[in-house]
Amino acid sequence: MSALAQVDAKPSMAWKRLRSALYFVFPLLCLVFIWEFTVRIFSVHPGVFPGVGAVLKAGAESIANGSLFLHIGASLARVLVGTILAVLVGVPLGILMGVSPGVSTILTPLFRFFSVLAGIAWIPIATLWFGYGFGAITFVIFNAVFFVVAYNTLLGVASIPPQLRNAAWSLGANRWDMLKEVLLPGALPNIVTGIRTGLGFAWRGLIAAEMIATNLGLGYMLFLARDFYRTELIVFGMIVIGILWLLIDRLVLAPLERRTIERWGLVR
Amino acid sequence: MKSLTINHLSKTYFDPYAAKHVTAVQDVSLDVPEGEFVAIVGPSGCGKTTILNMIAGFLPASGGDIIVDSRKVSGPGPDRGVVFQSHALFPWKTVLENVAFGPKMRGVGLKEREEIARDYLALAGLSHAAERYPNELSGGMQQRVGVVRALANEPAVLLMDEPFASVDAQTRMTLQEELTRIWQARRPTILFITHDVPEAVFLANRVVVLSKGRVLEEVEIDLPRPRSWDAMMDDERFKTLSARVLQLVRAA
Amino acid sequence: MSEAVAVNPALRLWSGYLRLVARHPVIGSVVPFLPLIALWAIVVEAGVFPRAFFPGPVDVFHSFVDLTRKGILPAYLADSIVRLAVGAAAGMVAGILLGLLVGLNERAHRALWPVLLFFQAIGDIAWLPLLIIWFGFGLETMTFVIVYTVLFPVVLNTVLGVRSIPLDLHRAAQSLGAPRWRILTEVVLPGALPNIITGLRNGLGYGWRALIAAEMIVGTSGVGFMMFDARRAGSVVEILLGMIILGLLWYAVDALILAPIERATGQRWGMVAR
Numbered sequence: 001m002s003a004l005a006q007v008d009a010k011p012s013m014a015w016k017r018l019r020s021a022l023y024f025v026f027p028l029l030c031l032v033f034i035w036e037f038t039v040r041i042f043s044v045h046p047g048v049f050p051g052v053g054a055v056l057k058a059g060a061e062s063i064a065n066g067s068l069f070l071h072i073g074a075s076l077a078r079v080l081v082g083t084i085l086a087v088l089v090g091v092p093l094g095i096l097m098g099v100s101p102g103v104s105t106i107l108t109p110l111f112r113f114f115s116v117l118a119g120i121a122w123i124p125i126a127t128l129w130f131g132y133g134f135g136a137i138t139f140v141i142f143n144a145v146f147f148v149v150a151y152n153t154l155l156g157v158a159s160i161p162p163q164l165r166n167a168a169w170s171l172g173a174n175r176w177d178m179l180k181e182v183l184l185p186g187a188l189p190n191i192v193t194g195i196r197t198g199l200g201f202a203w204r205g206l207i208a209a210e211m212i213a214t215n216l217g218l219g220y221m222l223f224l225a226r227d228f229y230r231t232e233l234i235v236f237g238m239i240v241i242g243i244l245w246l247l248i249d250r251l252v253l254a255p256l257e258r259r260t261i262e263r264w265g266l267v268r
Numbered sequence: 269m270k271s272l273t274i275n276h277l278s279k280t281y282f283d284p285y286a287a288k289h290v291t292a293v294q295d296v297s298l299d300v301p302e303g304e305f306v307a308i309v310g311p312s313g314c315g316k317t318t319i320l321n322m323i324a325g326f327l328p329a330s331g332g333d334i335i336v337d338s339r340k341v342s343g344p345g346p347d348r349g350v351v352f353q354s355h356a357l358f359p360w361k362t363v364l365e366n367v368a369f370g371p372k373m374r375g376v377g378l379k380e381r382e383e384i385a386r387d388y389l390a391l392a393g394l395s396h397a398a399e400r401y402p403n404e405l406s407g408g409m410q411q412r413v414g415v416v417r418a419l420a421n422e423p424a425v426l427l428m429d430e431p432f433a434s435v436d437a438q439t440r441m442t443l444q445e446e447l448t449r450i451w452q453a454r455r456p457t458i459l460f461i462t463h464d465v466p467e468a469v470f471l472a473n474r475v476v477v478l479s480k481g482r483v484l485e486e487v488e489i490d491l492p493r494p495r496s497w498d499a500m501m502d503d504e505r506f507k508t509l510s511a512r513v514l515q516l517v518r519a520a
Numbered sequence: 521m522s523e524a525v526a527v528n529p530a531l532r533l534w535s536g537y538l539r540l541v542a543r544h545p546v547i548g549s550v551v552p553f554l555p556l557i558a559l560w561a562i563v564v565e566a567g568v569f570p571r572a573f574f575p576g577p578v579d580v581f582h583s584f585v586d587l588t589r590k591g592i593l594p595a596y597l598a599d600s601i602v603r604l605a606v607g608a609a610a611g612m613v614a615g616i617l618l619g620l621l622v623g624l625n626e627r628a629h630r631a632l633w634p635v636l637l638f639f640q641a642i643g644d645i646a647w648l649p650l651l652i653i654w655f656g657f658g659l660e661t662m663t664f665v666i667v668y669t670v671l672f673p674v675v676l677n678t679v680l681g682v683r684s685i686p687l688d689l690h691r692a693a694q695s696l697g698a699p700r701w702r703i704l705t706e707v708v709l710p711g712a713l714p715n716i717i718t719g720l721r722n723g724l725g726y727g728w729r730a731l732i733a734a735e736m737i738v739g740t741s742g743v744g745f746m747m748f749d750a751r752r753a754g755s756v757v758e759i760l761l762g763m764i765i766l767g768l769l770w771y772a773v774d775a776l777i778l779a780p781i782e783r784a785t786g787q788r789w790g791m792v793a794r
Binding site: 128 | 630
């Protein structure tokens with residue numbers, strides 16, 4: 001048994017990561033094979049669905065002429081600006097609302113209403129108010145994230161046990177300390193969940209808004225390709241959208257959420 | 269014969285994190301005749317829950333065999349009723365539906381199985397809770413329902429895995445007294461797992477002390493029945509037996 | 521403390537309001553809108569923005585009455601609701617079946633989980649250009665988008681629910697004599713139900729937005745189309761009306777369908793917090 005223990009030493013962290021990445025990628029590779037296979041066997045018309053080669057070629061082209069990065073850059077800039085603004089405004093507002101039970105009684109239904117509307121439903125009016133382009137789309141993203149984040153922050157602050165606040169008072173905290181040391185960290189798991197949910201809506205809103213109201217961005221790239229029946233470019237764009245969101249969600253949002261929720265044992 | 273026999277039972281498994289084979293149970297033989305109440309005690313990690321899981325059929329044995337009601341065990345079955353520490357009541361079923369679950373699986377009609385369930389609930393004084401959901405009950409009540417649910421399926425053997433470990437001390441004593449009362453009334457064959465020595469001595473006819481996956485010793489408990497905690501507190505024999513078992517467990 | 525301390529009348533009003541809300545929760549979700557609507561009306565009357573650009577509540581109400589009388593609004597609303605209902609039902613059935621498969625079978629989980637995550641990440645709306653090429657600007661396109669949107673949250677949550685059922689419940693059912701398919705109906709389905717409903721709630725939330733987007737982009741009828749048509753005509757009133765109707769409709773779906781199911785299942789069983 002001791003020999004066994006020596007031979008089969010604990011797998012290293014890096015190896016584990018690599019293995020789980022392989023487990024994730026392998027089924028997707030299989031899917032690509034099935035796709036190419038199906039397109040060839042049934043000789044699917046490229047106007048209906050492209051083969052793998054055509055998509056790769058379209059991808060290489062759009063990378064070579066730089067248009068892909070222009071579109072990605074425009075989309076990400078809108079998401080980033082809209083989200084940062086929304087968090088900067090939404091979190092303080094949510095905390096202010098959550099501190100007073102009276103205010104939260106009044107404002108909770110309003111925020112629920114607006115977080116239901118968040119995102120796509122604002123596209124028509126946003127384009128009227130701001131015209132087509134950066135302003136309208138950023139506004140759509142802003143309010144997709146803002147209402148969800150503010151509402152979740154409010155819930156988070158309201159869910160902090162009163163003993164914690166009392167404990168902080170009796171340990172000599174002033175208002176600013178209270179905000180910084182108790183309210184903000186206490187509501188953080190909810191805030192992060194709010195950002196994740198809100199961004200989910202915002203990402204979809206972004207694609208929809210870009211199809212309607214701009215001449216730059218991933219959504220526009222897809223919609224433009226449709227005008228010329230370039231399915232290979234559409235499929236390439238869809239894959240890019242999928243990968244980008246997976247990267248944002250898995251590498252930024254999910255670890256952030258896990259870290260705040262699990263580290264502190266603040267399970268839902 | 270509604271008895272339980274274990275012959276040279278063993279269990280080894282591979283621990284991928286420690287990267288070695290671990291022996292949890294080693295050559296355990298045990299005989300529980302029909303209508304007997306046997307308790308297995310031992311410190312945590314001694315393999316007692318592993319033994320119960322093998323008898324229940326939840327885990328395959330690495331060696332040896334388990335015979336219940338003259339049949340060799342392979343996989344879980346209604347001949348062995350299990351009472352779990354986590355009560356394991358179905359949250360989406362009322363108390364009545366939980367107790368009637370076993371008969372339902374046997375294909376007993378709605379009216380008849382509800383009658384069976386009500387009979388057993390009455391036995392444990394739970395008739396008033398029949399229509400409630402498990403989460404509306406106290407911990408003690410939940411455990412009672414767990415016992416009744418297993419009994420109502422009329423198993424050959426009742427396997428109990430530290431069922432009273434997570435209730436408060438007063439409730440635990442009441443539950444223990446009720447269990448001895450039910451056992452005397454119905455005489456089911458019971459194998460009871462616990463780490464609580466007084467509990468084992470109070471309940472069982474025989475206590476098996478387990479250590480590091482082996483049977484250390486078996487102690488006959490010839491205390492008179494019916495047993496109650498009021499009487500046991502001052503009973504010299506109870507004290508002597510408990511002290512003896514405790515010594516064995518601590519030496520283990 | 522027996523001396524009567526004079527209570528501030530504002531406080532008395534407040535406590536009366538709280539008691540009223542406790543007795544009739546509906547009031548609590550209606551009253552807060554009144555000051556908001558009043559504020560809106562005041563801003564409009566004060567003429568801060570041009571009225572065509574930012575119409576008031578009365579204008580919106582007039583257009584509501586007008587469009588209802590012409591029959592446009594009821595027809596569009598019915599279109600949207602039917603699309604959502606059909607799509608959601610199909611997406612839910614497919615999602616639960618797929619979720620059970622992936623949740624119960626380790627191999628299916630390994631093979632399909634990354635694929636599911638990836639297709640969820642692509643998102644419904646990104647399919648629109650391709651769908652328009654395939655099906656044109658029609659019902660199929662919208663149905664596909666809604667089924668697609670509802671499907672993923674239901675699948676992912678069903679898997680989560682199936683996998684979160686405690687092992688002891690499986691074991692209890694087995695030792696009480698339940699065969700495999702009975703465990704599916706008696707343990708797995710009810711055990712996963714609270715999560716399935718959460719999935720449905722999320723799916724409807726996304727599906728709703730997807731429907732609006734699809735109606736804006738490819739639609740010839742529906743509330744989303746109405747709003748976008750109004751945008752083309754520069755009629756802010758109808759856009760606002762559309763938004764309000766969307767919000768109210770979600771409230772209705774939530775209050776009449778989702779919340780009662782949640783109260784009768786997960787909350788009643790103590791499996792989710794109230």
